[in-house]
Amino acid sequence: LENTKFKPEYTELKIKDMDFNIVLDKGNMKITGIVDRVDTYEDDDNFYYRIIDYKTGTKKFRLDDILNGLNMQMLIYLMAIKDSNITNKNICKNPQ
Secondary structure, three states, rough: OOOOOEEEEEEEEHHHHHEEEEEOEEEEEEOOOOEEEEEEEEEOOOEEEEEEEEOOOOOOOHHHHOOOOOOHHHHHHHHHHHOOOOOOOOEOOOOO
């Protein structure tokens, strides 16, 4: 945390409290889960956030897995937080 502008803002954030649903052809899928930590950073124009998920073992992030519908936990958390009212600030969609 000393080497970043991000600061921890939320811990054990409950997705079910955000009322996040995924719309399907035959109904909605209600999503539940707990985000271990959300860090945030704000500049003049944008609000940035990053999701921290603590793992006890090694877990590699692979885009191929997500494209094949596997290991989607972090992507779903990201979508839930993005669509929530966690903040009314302009969330940066293309951080550099």
